[in-house]
Amino acid sequence: MAMRFSIYMLLVLSVYFISNCPVNLAHRNEDDPTIKTMEEFSGYPIHESHFLNSLSSLSVDAETLQKQIDELSSFSDSPAPSVTRILYSEKDVLSRRYIKNLMEASGLSVREDAIGNIFGRWTGSEPELAPVSTGSHTDAIPYSGKYDGVVGVLGAIEAINVLKRSSFKPKRSLDVIMFTSEEPTRFGIGCLGSRLLAGSKELAQQLEKTVDGQNVSFFYAAKSAGYMNVEKLSTVFLEKGSYSAFVELHIEQGPILEEEATSIGIVTAIAAPASIKVDFEGTGGHAGAVLMPKRNDAGLAAAELALAVEKHVLESGSIDTVGTVGILELHPGAINSIPSKSHLEIDTRDIDEERRNSVIDKIYESALSISKRRGVKLSEYKIVNQDPPALSDELIIKAAESASQELELTYKKMISRAYHDALFMARVSPMGMIFIPCYKGYSHKPEEFATIDHIADGVKVLALTLAKLSLS
Numbered sequence: 001m002a003m004r005f006s007i008y009m010l011l012v013l014s015v016y017f018i019s020n021c022p023v024n025l026a027h028r029n030e031d032d033p034t035i036k037t038m039e040e041f042s043g044y045p046i047h048e049s050h051f052l053n054s055l056s057s058l059s060v061d062a063e064t065l066q067k068q069i070d071e072l073s074s075f076s077d078s079p080a081p082s083v084t085r086i087l088y089s090e091k092d093v094l095s096r097r098y099i100k101n102l103m104e105a106s107g108l109s110v111r112e113d114a115i116g117n118i119f120g121r122w123t124g125s126e127p128e129l130a131p132v133s134t135g136s137h138t139d140a141i142p143y144s145g146k147y148d149g150v151v152g153v154l155g156a157i158e159a160i161n162v163l164k165r166s167s168f169k170p171k172r173s174l175d176v177i178m179f180t181s182e183e184p185t186r187f188g189i190g191c192l193g194s195r196l197l198a199g200s201k202e203l204a205q206q207l208e209k210t211v212d213g214q215n216v217s218f219f220y221a222a223k224s225a226g227y228m229n230v231e232k233l234s235t236v237f238l239e240k241g242s243y244s245a246f247v248e249l250h251i252e253q254g255p256i257l258e259e260e261a262t263s264i265g266i267v268t269a270i271a272a273p274a275s276i277k278v279d280f281e282g283t284g285g286h287a288g289a290v291l292m293p294k295r296n297d298a299g300l301a302a303a304e305l306a307l308a309v310e311k312h313v314l315e316s317g318s319i320d321t322v323g324t325v326g327i328l329e330l331h332p333g334a335i336n337s338i339p340s341k342s343h344l345e346i347d348t349r350d351i352d353e354e355r356r357n358s359v360i361d362k363i364y365e366s367a368l369s370i371s372k373r374r375g376v377k378l379s380e381y382k383i384v385n386q387d388p389p390a391l392s393d394e395l396i397i398k399a400a401e402s403a404s405q406e407l408e409l410t411y412k413k414m415i416s417r418a419y420h421d422a423l424f425m426a427r428v429s430p431m432g433m434i435f436i437p438c439y440k441g442y443s444h445k446p447e448e449f450a451t452i453d454h455i456a457d458g459v460k461v462l463a464l465t466l467a468k469l470s471l472s
């Protein structure tokens, strides 16, 4: 793709130098919109006088974009500045309508699948080719902020507007996607929409009997939001190769770009999470009466396992391996009672799947040996999910890299340590991600913030990247 791009550029250059006449070039461009498009979207400094215009036409309507981000944040079940927008709630339905209206206003043809993944398509000149896609989510966990996900949906629609204003003509069609339920809030399943798009039959089966905390079934909730065909889950699956590329724009949710005053992060890999639930059962008893040699303390077994998680993670020798015990519960939870039951939930991640899986194996071995040594029962050891990490596609990385260079924006390659819909889209399409800085790396809280300038830079890089991928 990059190769073909530079061949086009050479062609454009030679036409220019042979004719050495801007009028001639302009004339030729009118005859051949593809070549005109390549020039405009290269932002390449071929000849200043000629390309200043086209570069400045790659401009983001930052004011409107900020207004949209603010408006969308008002569809919330908690007071501003916090945002709470839970899957299939009234506010979620309103935000879906808002997004669909914007897509239509941008001239995209809108389609929704059975679970409410929303697609806005700009049909290219060669619609039989696999389209290029971009997008993110608009659901928000309780008391979170207004940028997570939203920047990648509203920003994608604005990227389309930017391209349209610059009279770009896509070759491959361009799809903007709003994914259903990236956050696991309501049904305990993260990236529900993209996971299903990626063809997870396991998830489709699971959803048939999934209920939320109020015992409302997934199917019932989806129907109340207007998705009457929700039971046809297999219609959501995308074939591998449905898209030639998927690119997600997102706030970094980490502090690196801001600290280093870098405008753009180009994601090379998304670390993959695994989560494990563990239960120990001991005998419990009176904290005074049962002497130490007689105890089978389920709480100490849990404590020991939590430390073992840290040890195994550190043993991996890579800074990219992480492990967290975020939940540790003791039963009955009284100061004078030896814990008879304990419950742990362990999250471990890495960009190297084998390395992460070997940590999971070691955690299991530790759980077994702790249970034997302490005489407590390992009553549950359940791997809740064990997703593979994803590497970004080299061509998409290159496209985002040259887009950043051409726009004269500083950038760095980095790893996404949080997971995103892109992790699952990687199963059916080459994938890439573009990060922008956010205030102190804050996310999932009301203080989450990104400046409109950073957002606009991200939108420009996204637009130019999509343009390149569309023509490749």
Ligand SMILES: *[C@@H]1O[C@H](CO)[C@@H](O)[C@H](O)[C@H]1NC(C)=O
Binding pocket: 215
């Ligand atoms: C949840 O709803 C189902 C079906 O309506 C019912 O059979 C079940 O008892 C309910 N469970 C709880 C915990 O309320």
Ligand SMILES: [Zn+2]
Binding pocket: 137, 148, 149, 182, 250, 420
């Ligand atoms: Zn997100």
